[in-house]
Amino acid sequence: MSKALIFGHQNPDTDAIVAAKAFAYYQTQMGFDVEAVALGNPNMETNFVLNHFDEPAPRVIKTVANEVDTVMLVDHNEAQQSVSDLDKVMVSHVVDHHRIANFQTDQPLYYRAEPVGCTSTILTEMFDESKIEIPAKLAGLMLSAIISDTLLLQSPTTTDADREAVRALAEISGEDVQSYGIAMLKAGTNLAAKSDKELIDGDAKSFDMAGRSVRIGQINTVDLADVLDRQAGLEKEMQAEMAADGYDLFITLATNVLNSDSEMIVAGEPKSVIEKAFNTTLTDNRASLPGVVSRKKQVVPPLTAAFNA
Amino acid sequence: MSKALIFGHQNPDTDAIVAAKAFAYYQTQMGFDVEAVALGNPNMETNFVLNHFDEPAPRVIKTVANEVDTVMLVDHNEAQQSVSDLDKVMVSHVVDHHRIANFQTDQPLYYRAEPVGCTSTILTEMFDESKIEIPAKLAGLMLSAIISDTLLLQSPTTTDADREAVRALAEISGEDVQSYGIAMLKAGTNLAAKSDKELIDGDAKSFDMAGRSVRIGQINTVDLADVLDRQAGLEKEMQAEMAADGYDLFITLATNVLNSDSEMIVAGEPKSVIEKAFNTTLTDNRASLPGVVSRKKQVVPPLTAAFNA
Numbered sequence: 001m002s003k004a005l006i007f008g009h010q011n012p013d014t015d016a017i018v019a020a021k022a023f024a025y026y027q028t029q030m031g032f033d034v035e036a037v038a039l040g041n042p043n044m045e046t047n048f049v050l051n052h053f054d055e056p057a058p059r060v061i062k063t064v065a066n067e068v069d070t071v072m073l074v075d076h077n078e079a080q081q082s083v084s085d086l087d088k089v090m091v092s093h094v095v096d097h098h099r100i101a102n103f104q105t106d107q108p109l110y111y112r113a114e115p116v117g118c119t120s121t122i123l124t125e126m127f128d129e130s131k132i133e134i135p136a137k138l139a140g141l142m143l144s145a146i147i148s149d150t151l152l153l154q155s156p157t158t159t160d161a162d163r164e165a166v167r168a169l170a171e172i173s174g175e176d177v178q179s180y181g182i183a184m185l186k187a188g189t190n191l192a193a194k195s196d197k198e199l200i201d202g203d204a205k206s207f208d209m210a211g212r213s214v215r216i217g218q219i220n221t222v223d224l225a226d227v228l229d230r231q232a233g234l235e236k237e238m239q240a241e242m243a244a245d246g247y248d249l250f251i252t253l254a255t256n257v258l259n260s261d262s263e264m265i266v267a268g269e270p271k272s273v274i275e276k277a278f279n280t281t282l283t284d285n286r287a288s289l290p291g292v293v294s295r296k297k298q299v300v301p302p303l304t305a306a307f308n309a
Numbered sequence: 310m311s312k313a314l315i316f317g318h319q320n321p322d323t324d325a326i327v328a329a330k331a332f333a334y335y336q337t338q339m340g341f342d343v344e345a346v347a348l349g350n351p352n353m354e355t356n357f358v359l360n361h362f363d364e365p366a367p368r369v370i371k372t373v374a375n376e377v378d379t380v381m382l383v384d385h386n387e388a389q390q391s392v393s394d395l396d397k398v399m400v401s402h403v404v405d406h407h408r409i410a411n412f413q414t415d416q417p418l419y420y421r422a423e424p425v426g427c428t429s430t431i432l433t434e435m436f437d438e439s440k441i442e443i444p445a446k447l448a449g450l451m452l453s454a455i456i457s458d459t460l461l462l463q464s465p466t467t468t469d470a471d472r473e474a475v476r477a478l479a480e481i482s483g484e485d486v487q488s489y490g491i492a493m494l495k496a497g498t499n500l501a502a503k504s505d506k507e508l509i510d511g512d513a514k515s516f517d518m519a520g521r522s523v524r525i526g527q528i529n530t531v532d533l534a535d536v537l538d539r540q541a542g543l544e545k546e547m548q549a550e551m552a553a554d555g556y557d558l559f560i561t562l563a564t565n566v567l568n569s570d571s572e573m574i575v576a577g578e579p580k581s582v583i584e585k586a587f588n589t590t591l592t593d594n595r596a597s598l599p600g601v602v603s604r605k606k607q608v609v610p611p612l613t614a615a616f617n618a
Contacts, residue, residue: 100420101413108408108424115417129438 003033004092005061005068007083008119009076010039014046014148017058018141019074019119022134023095026123027072029132034072037061039083045188049144052184053137065089075119077103095122117162118149124165139172147181148188154258185222185258192226196233200241200252207300209307212248212270215241216303218295219254224263227254228286231265235285238267249274251303255293262289277306312342313401314370314377316392317428318385319348323355323457326367327450328383328428331443332404335432336381338441343381346370348392354497358453361493362446374398384428386412404431426471427458433474448481456490457497463567494531494567501535505542509550509561516609518616521557521579524550525612527604528563533572536563537595540574544594547576558583560612564602571598586615 006024008016017038024036038058042050050057064071065088072093079086079102093110094103097119114122120142127134134142146166150158153166170177191199204217215238219227227234238250249268256262266274266285274280280287292298315333317325326347333345347367351359359366373380374397381402388395388411402419403412406428423431429451436443443451455475459467462475479486500508513526524547528536536543547559558577565571575583575594583589589596601607 097417099414099417100409103413104410105408108406109422110424111409111420111422113418113420115419 002070003035003068004070004072005037005064006034006072006074006093007037007039007058007061008074009081011043012038012040012046013043014049015119015145016075017042017046018049018145019095019123020058021055022120022123022138022142022145023072023074023093025135025138026127026130026132027093030130035059043188044190044193045148045184048184048187049141049148052144052180053140055137055141074123077101077113079103095119095126097122114161116159117153117155117157118146118165120145120149121159121162121165124168125161128168134169134172136173139169140175143169143173143175143177143180144184147177147184151257152178152181152185154260182222182258186226189221189226189257191219191221191230196230196237199227199230200234200237200250204252205295206247207304209304212307213246214303214307215245215247215250216295216299217250217252219252220257221254222256222258224254224256224261228263228265231284231286234265235267238265242268251299253289253292253295253299257293260291260293262292263287264289273306274303276309277302311379312344312377313379313381314346314373315343315381315383315402316346316348316367316370317383318390321347321349321355322352323358324428324454325384326351326355327358327454328404328432329367330364331429331432331436331447331451331454332381332383332402334444334447335436335439335441336402339439344368352497353499353502354457354493357493357496358450358457361453361489362449364446364450383432386410386422388412404428404435406431423470425468426462426464426466427455427474429454429458430468430471430474433478434470437477443478443481445482448478449484452478452482452484452486452489453493456486456493461487461490461494461567463569491531491567495535498530498535498566500528500530505539505546508536508539509543509546509559513561514604515556516613518613521616522555523612523616524554524556524559525604525608526559526561528561529566530563531565531567533563533565533570537572537574540593540595543574544576547574551577560608562598562601562604562608566602569600569602571601572596573598582615583612585618586611 006020008020020036024034027034036058038060042057063085064083065085070090070092074095077094077096077100091105096113097116146162150162199219200217204215207214221227242250252265254263264287271282275282315329317329329345333343336343345367347369351366372394373392374394379399379401383404386403386405386409400414405422406425455471459471462472508528509526513524516523530536551559561574563572573596580591584591
C-alpha cells in the first residue's frame with residue numbers, strides 16, 4: 001500500500017493530535033507507510049504537551065487527495081468534522097470513541113470504536129493486544145490526551161478502561177499524573193495569558209431579575225487561586241463595565257473544572273439577595289459555592305427566586 | 310444493562326448464525342446479559358454445521374423493540390440488511406467485516422470491523438485479546454463459519470488472519486479442516502437433494518450463436534464427481550429440453566468452487582465447434598476445462614468466436 005495520512009478532527013485538541021501520532025507509530029510498527037498530520041494548529045494545552053515531551057507539532061494540511069489515495073481517521077468519523085476532500089480518498093482505518101454518523105465506505109475497512117473517554121485509551125489497548133511496546137515519550141503524550149479528554153479522570157465520560165490506561169502510561173512515561181495533569185490542564189486554560197477584562201468578559205451573560213440588570217460570567221480553571229489572586233483587578237473591571245453598561249449587579253463565577261467547586265466574586269448591589277439565594281455570607285465580596293458548576297442550572301434559578309421573593 | 314439481543318443479517322448464512330452465538334458467549338463471559346437470535350432459519354449448510362456439533366438453531370425473530378432496548382449486530386451493519394425495527398433500539402456493539410454504510414448511532418458504541426474473510430475470524434482475535442478460552446464446540450462452529458465465508462480459504466477475500474484463525478480453531482476443535490470443510494460445503498450445495506432436471510435448469514441461459522440456439526447451464530459443486538456420476542441422467546434431461554424447446558446445443562458446466570476447475574457435459578451439435586473453441590477433445594460427451602469458472606467471461610466468448618469463425 002502506498003503512503004497514508006493519519007489525522008484527527010478539525011480544531012484539533014490534544015487527543016486529535018496525539019492519537020494521530022500514536023496510531024502512526026503503531027501502523028509503522030505494523031509495516032504501513034504513514035504520516036501523522038493535523039487539520040489545524042495545536043491549541044495552548046497541546047502546545048504545552050508537545051513542548052513538555054520535546055515533540056514537534058504535526059504538519060497541518062488542508063486537503064488530502066492531492067497527496068494520497070488512502071487516509072486513516074482518529075478521534076472522529078463524521079465527514080463534516082474531517083478533511084474537506086474526504087470523499088475523494090479511501091478511508092482504510094478508523095480509531096474513535098464517538099458515535100458513528102455521516103460516515104460510509106465503499107470497501108471493508110478496519111474500524112475500532114469503544115465508548116471510552118479517549119481515543120488514546122483504545123490505542124493503549126491496541127498496543128497491548130499487538131504486543132507493541134509504547135516508547136516512554138509516546139506514553140507521555142498518550143497519557144496527556146487521556147488527562148485532557150477526561151479532565152484528569154473526573155469527567156463523567158471516564159471509564160475503567162481510561163483509568164487502567166492512565167495507570168499503564170504513567171508507569172511507562174514516569175510522569176506523576178496528578179501534578180503533571182494539573183499543570184497541563186492549567187496551560188490549557190492559561191488564565192495568565194488573558195487580561196482581567198478578557199477574563200470577566202469571557203462568556204458573561206445578562207439577566208433581568210425583578211427589574212434589576214444582573215450580569216453573570218464564568219471562568220473555568222484548574223486552580224481557583226489563579227482567579228482569586230486577581231480579585232482586585234477583576235473587581236475593578238467589573239465596576240467599570242457596570243458603569244459603562246448600566247448593570248446593577250455583576251457576579252463572576254470561578255469554577256474549578258477538576259472538583260466541580262466554584263467561588264463567586266460580586267460587585268454592585270443588592271448583595272443581601274445573593275447571600276439569601278445561596279444561603280451564604282459574602283466576605284470581602286466573595287463566597288464559596290461547593291458543588292456548583294452550572295450557571296444555567298445552579299446559579300440563575302436560585303438567584304431569580306431570591307430576587308422575586 | 311438489561312438484556313440485549315445479538316444477531317446477524319437477514320437470510321442468514323453460517324457466519325451470521327455462528328458469529329451471533331460466538332459473540333453471545335464472549336459477552337456472557339464479559340458479564341453481559343445477551344441472547345443470540347437470528348433473522349431467519351439456517352440454510353442447508355448451517356443446518357449441517359449445527360447438527361454436526363449438536364448445537365440448537367437460534368430463535369428466529371422478526372422485530373426487536375418489543376423485547377429489548379439494546380441490540381448487538383454481527384456480520385452486517387447496513388440497516389436494510391438488519392431487523393426491520395432497528396431504528397427503535399440502541400445498537401451498543403457491532404462486529405463485522407463489511408463496508409460501513411447506511412449505519413448511524415446517537416451514542417458512542419463498540420464497533421469492531423476488519424477487512425478479513427469472516428466475522429468469526431475477528432471474534433477469534435477478540436477471544437485471544439481478552440484471554441477468554443473458546444470451548445471446543447464453539448471453536449468448531451467458528452471454524453465452520455470461516456470455511457464457509459472463505460470457501461475453505463480459497464476465496465480471494467481470504468487473509469492471513471483467516472488462515473491463522475482456522476489453524477487455531479482447528480486445533481481447539483480437533484476437526485480435520487480439509488475433510489470436514491469439504492463435507493460441510495458439500496452439504497451447502499447439496500446436489501443430492503435436487504433432481505437431474507433441477508440441476509440442469511439451475512441458472513441456465515440461452516444464447517444465439519451464428520444462427521444456432523445454444524443453452525449453457527452451470528452447476529456449482531465442491532466435488533465434480535457428484536455431478537459427473539449423474540451424467541447419464543443429466544444428458545437425458547438435456548436431450549428432453551432440447552427437443553421441447555428447440556435448442557441445437559446444450560452445455561452443462563460443472564464447476565468446482567474450491568479449485569476453480571470445470572468439466573462440461575455436452576448434448577446436441579455441432580460438437581466440433583466446441584472442441585475448436587476450447588482446444589480440447591470431447592470424450593463420452595465430456596471435456597475438462599481447467600481454470601474455467603466464469604460462464605460469462607470464459608465460456609461464451611470463445612464459443613461465440615468459434616461459431617463465427
